[in-house]
Amino acid sequence: MGISLGTGAAGTVAWVVLLAIYFLPTIVAIVRHHHQTGAILLTNLLLGWTLLGWIAALIWSATAVRKPEPQVVYVMQPNVAPTPATAAEPVLSIDPSASRNHN
Numbered sequence: 001m002g003i004s005l006g007t008g009a010a011g012t013v014a015w016v017v018l019l020a021i022y023f024l025p026t027i028v029a030i031v032r033h034h035h036q037t038g039a040i041l042l043t044n045l046l047l048g049w050t051l052l053g054w055i056a057a058l059i060w061s062a063t064a065v066r067k068p069e070p071q072v073v074y075v076m077q078p079n080v081a082p083t084p085a086t087a088a089e090p091v092l093s094i095d096p097s098a099s100r101n102h103n
Helices: 008-022 024-031 037-047 051-061
Strands: none
Touching: 008 024, 024 037, 024 051, 037 051
16 A cells, blocks of 8 residues: 555646655755755755655755855966057047147
C-alpha cells in the first residue's frame, strides 16, 4: 500500500505542491542567488527526507549571500608618441591681445 494523493488533476497538483515543499530550501537558495546553491541542493536531496536535514538545508539557504569580489582589470596600452594627426587640438585658444583695453 502506497500513499495515495488522488487521481487526475487533483493528484498531480498535490504531488507538485509536496515536491515544492520538499525542495523549498533549494528554491530559496536559487531565488537568493546563494553562493552554495549546489551544496544546498545535495543536502536537500540526500538528507531532506529527515526532518533535521531539511531544516538544516532551509537555514543554510537563508544565510548571508557572499557578494563577489570586484575584479580589477589592468589594460596595457603601447607607449606610442602622438603624431600630429592624432594629437588633440586645443579646445579654446585665448588671444592675449584681445584682453587689452582699446582706448
